[in-house]
Amino acid sequence: MDPEIRKYNEKQEAGYKEVCELLAKEIDRNLPDAESKVWHSHPVWFLDENPTVGYSKQKPGIRLMFWSGADFEEPGLNVLGKKFKDASVFFNDASEVNTTDIRRWLKKAQEIQWDYKNLVKRKGRLERLK
Template sequence: MKQTLSENIQAYNAKQNEEEKAVCELLAQEINKYLPEAENKIWHAHPVWFLEGKPVAGYSKLKAGIRLMFWSGAGFYEAQLKPGSGKFKDASVCYTTATQVNTDDLKRWLEKSRHIQWDYKNLIRRKGKLERLG
C-alpha cells in the first residue's frame, strides 16, 4: 500500500529555502518509495515515517543543514551515520545539498530500518532500558 505524502509534510518542505527544500523533497520521495507501507506525518514538529506505529526515519532542519535520522540507526553499523547521544540507538547524517544524498545508501538504510528496531514504546516502563525488537 503506497502512502501519499501528508499535506503537513508537504507544507514543512515548502517552508524551507530552495536548497533545503530540494533535500527535503528528495528524502521524502525516497523514503516513500522504499517504505511504501509507512505512515508519514509531522511528529514533534518534524517529518517522520512510522512502521506499525514505531518511528523509523525522519528529517529536520538544523543550522548545519537537513538532518536525516533513523531511530535505530546506531544498529545499522554504517560509517556515514553518526550515532546520537548514546542514550538512544539513533543515528543521523546531515545534508546541505540534494546532490549529497546517495540514494543507494538511503535505500540500504531504509531496508535496515524495517528489520532493526528498538522498543522505544516501553522505555519508561523499563526504566530507560532499550530492548531490541524482533
C-alpha cells in the first residue's frame, strides 16, 4: 500500500479506518497495474494516469467513488455525479462493504473509462476511452 494512503487511513476514526483499510486492500488486489497516491487530499488509483477509483471521508461516511461509475449500470453505486460520469456509495462500517460488489465494480472500472486526465486540455469535455 502506498505510504501516504496508509497515513490517510490511520488518521481516520476507528470504524472509518477499518472501511478505508478494507477498500484499499481490495482496490490494490483488484487493480494491480494501477498507480495509487493521495491526490486532492484523498486516496486515488489511476490507470494510465487516468483517475479511476478513490475514497474520501465526508459527512455521510466514507465515499467510494468511481470516476466513470455512472456507466457501470450498478444500482449499488447510487450517488451519481451531476456534472461528470462519476458514481459513488457511502460506508459507515466495514460490515457494510460487500467485497463481491467491490470486485465487480473494479472490473468494470477497467473496462469502462472516460478520459479525465485530459479534461482540462479539452476544456471540460469528456471523451470515452473504453
